[in-house]
Structure formats: C-alpha cells, structure tokens
Amino acid sequence: MELDDYIAQSARQSQTMADAIAAALRQAISEGALADGAPLRQAELAEKFRVSRIPIREALLKLEREGLVETRPRRGTVVTALDADAFQEILEMRLALESLALRLSIARMQEPDIAAACTILRQTEDALRDPPTTHDRSKEFETRWGEVNWQFHRALYHACGRPRLLETIDNLHLLFARHLRVRLEIIAPTRTGHESRDVQKNRSEWAGVVQEHRDLLDACQARDVSRAEAVLERHIRLNGDELVRRLVAAR
Amino acid sequence: MELDDYIAQSARQSQTMADAIAAALRQAISEGALADGAPLRQAELAEKFRVSRIPIREALLKLEREGLVETRPRRGTVVTALDADAFQEILEMRLALESLALRLSIARMQEPDIAAACTILRQTEDALRDPPTTHDRSKEFETRWGEVNWQFHRALYHACGRPRLLETIDNLHLLFARHLRVRLEIIAPTRTGHESRDVQKNRSEWAGVVQEHRDLLDACQARDVSRAEAVLERHIRLNGDELVRRLVAAR
C-alpha cells in the first residue's frame, strides 16, 4: 500500500490537510510500512501528497508528539526506533495506566458498556474461527485481529470517562503495536515453507488471549476490581514480557 | 512580564524560533499570565515575537501536544480550561505514573541520586525559612517554591531511567501546576489586608509538605518501596484533593 492510498481514506473526513496527512502517515508507520529510522523528507512527502511542505511539517509535528517520529532541528525527521528498554518502559506505563482506567471503569460500568465489550469479544472469537489460508491473507488477518483485540480493551476502559487517560493509553498502544509488528517481522519473518506452522502457533497463542479476555470481562461484570486488575496485569505482562524476551534474545 | 521578555530568555538556547516561542509561551501560560480560554491569535503573536506566523503555528502545535492549548480548525487556538473533573483526572494519572517512577527509581538509586535529592530538600527548607515580606515578593516566592518543590520530586524519579515516563510526568505536572496557580488566584485572591495571614497559612502548609518530603527521602534511602509509595500517594492526594475540594466548593 502506497502513501497515496492512505491519504484518500482520511482526506475528506479531516478538516485540514495537515490532519489528513498526519492520519495517513500515522497509519502507514503503525502498519510497519516504514522501517525504524527511515527518513521522512519533507519535499518527498510533499510531492507524494501533492501539497506544499507546510502541511507536511505540521503533520510531522503531530506525529512527533505521539512519539512515532523524531526530529532533530535542521537534520530531518526519522521514524522512531525503539529498543528493548523503550519497549519495556512503554509496557510498564501501559500497565500502570490501563490498570487505573480499568479500576475507574468498573466502578462506573453500565449494562451497555458490558454488552459492547461482549459483542467485540464475540467478534474476536469469530475472527479466530476463520483462520487465513494463504500467506497474503495471513498478514491481513493479523492486522485485523490486532485491531479487534485492541477494540476490546478500549471497550473495557471506555466507561472510565477520563479522556486524557484514554488518549494516553491509545498513544502508548499505538507505539507498542507498531514495534510489536516490526520486531516480530524482523525476528520471525514468515518464510514460504513455514507459513502454516507460524499461523498455527499464533492461533493457539491467540486462543489464550481470548480466554484471558473472557476472564477479564467476567471480573468486570462481577465488579471484582482486584481480580480484574490481576488478570489484566497478567494479560499485558504475558504478551509484553514474551516479546521483550524475544527482542533481547534476538539482539 | 510581557511575552517579549519570555522570548529573550530562551531565544539563544533553542535552535529554532518555533522552539523558543513554544518555550516562551509555555512559561507564560504556566505562570498564569494568560487566563483560561484566552485566545492566541497568530497574527498578534507573530507581531509580538517579530516573526512570521509559520513558527507561531508550529509553536502552538507543540503546546497543543502538551495539552496547554486547544485548537479547533479554522477557529483558532485558546488556552485550555480545565474543570474539576479534568483536574481529578490529571491527579489520578500523576498518582499512577509517579508511583511507578518512584518504585523503579528506588531499585536503581545510587548515592549521588540520594545526595542530589538531599541537597534540593535542604534548599526547600532554606526557602521556607526566608519568607517573603512584601506582597510583591509573596507571589515570586510562591513560584520559586513551587519550582524547587517539583525539583525534589524530579530528583527522586530521575534514577528510574525511563525518559518517556519522566516526560509524561513532567507534562502532567505542568498542567497541574498551571491550574493550581490560576484556580487559587481565582478562589483566594491576595487582598491587600490579608497578605500576612495568607502567607502564614501557606507557610504552615508548606512545612507539612517538607516533612512529607523528608519521610519520602527516608523511605527511599531505606529502599522501602511500599512505605515510599504510601507516603507519595498520601502526599499527592493530600495536596490534590485539597484543591479539588476547593474547586468544587467554589463553582
């Protein structure tokens, strides 16, 4: 997918070009279309998006805010590269803030909130029952699954009614997901002969995740804060530590 | 203090005008020189800072990132107004993240870190022993004290070695401190006749804060994580809840 395609999606729903471009770049970077440290030259992007460098610069500033890119004055902007330490740090922050959001959320959760989370959980299960067959669809599936997976978490936190907290959590997740994807591709690139085994392995991993989600929802319904937090902590830690381990092993 | 003065301070140490202007505006807003909801018109700022609107726009984008201002497309930028709920939210986030930072910090603290915190604590005590006499100096004193107070917290968290975490905490504190200042001015404006009583009251409050800081440092030296966290939580909560109470009572 080229940058040109990203822009078309968000062009009309944003009120300014800078916003649309920021959204397009955000998605492109998040999907791993640009490698760690890849330079983002203003003139090049301006040509691609058919705008001047002004909205490009403003879009890059927004991305810098989110930690997706880094700019050194007069030396340009590059996609942020996160090492294992940074990954660990983001994980710890997620743990602290998502625990907080969950705790606050449980106290204020109503029926509709639980119903929404339940619906998404079912979608997750459906997605899991319909595994990808070809290699091309495997990656698409992975992306889709990652999204719906995060939607579930968001649904649980939504009732907390803390906009800044939710925004920060979203931001951290974005960073997390991007580097999760990039690193996994580097560490375990899907080779032609090993597709099915990789998918198989992921399927069983994901089944575990779904189970944890179910536990989480149960605890929320029961308004059992301490159990919910324990499950969430374990949930995040399991996935995160697993990855940090692979990262450390790979370097 | 006029905006022109702010710029002079940071003009030479920043590499771009946008950065310098962002720093100047940040300080101005933080000090409460601009009221909640005050409009920041680009042309006006451009004239004040003797630059074009381009670096102004970029500075405003940086401030938007930090939550100090809010921009609605084609409708301009205003200083962010925080209500009691937002204040509560920021307090909760501080609690979660500062606890995390402190916990991580204690595990990695070395002698120099403790010595640095100790030095700052002593400065705090000195500042307290030298109270302001005139009304003009009272506000200046308050600002200075707030800074050194925060420096102590920073010193404690510094050893954690988590740059993103520290940045986020700093950002939250900036928002917190700004609105603390603005709200207190609104709620209890220092009238000519009541200066000394106000200062007196603040002095006893602050003495309590210093005592808590000492407890905190003790717990860190003893590497007693749970005690340190308990003291910190109580410390932040006391100050915060006190303010939220006043805010709610005042509206």
Add this chain to the structure above:
DNA sequence: CATGCACCGTATGTATACAATCTACCGTAT
C-alpha cells in the same frame, strides 16, 4: 599518506503572499 579546510549540494527553517472559511453585523421580510 593523513589531516584540515573550503566549497557546494541538499534539506530544513522562515518570510511573504494568496485562498478559503468563519464570525459578526446589518438589512430585510414575516
């Protein structure tokens, strides 16, 4: 042969100029 310096290409930072849109005011019609 290594090292330091000067020049040039390239990319970013900023100024000026133009376009688009929002707000406020005023006139008109009901």
Add this chain to the structure above:
DNA sequence: ATACGGTAGATTGTATACATACGGTGCATG
C-alpha cells in the same frame, strides 16, 4: 420585534520563494 439571509472583515490554512545550516567531497598542506 424577531428571525433569516447576505455581505464584509478578520483569521486561519496553504502555496511559493528565500535564507540558512548541515554534510560530504575534493584539494591543498604538513
């Protein structure tokens, strides 16, 4: 009198053009 629509002013968003600093290459020199 009030509500509605249109126009003018002001303000933001973007394009184009210019200024400036960084990095590399080549040459001169010790």
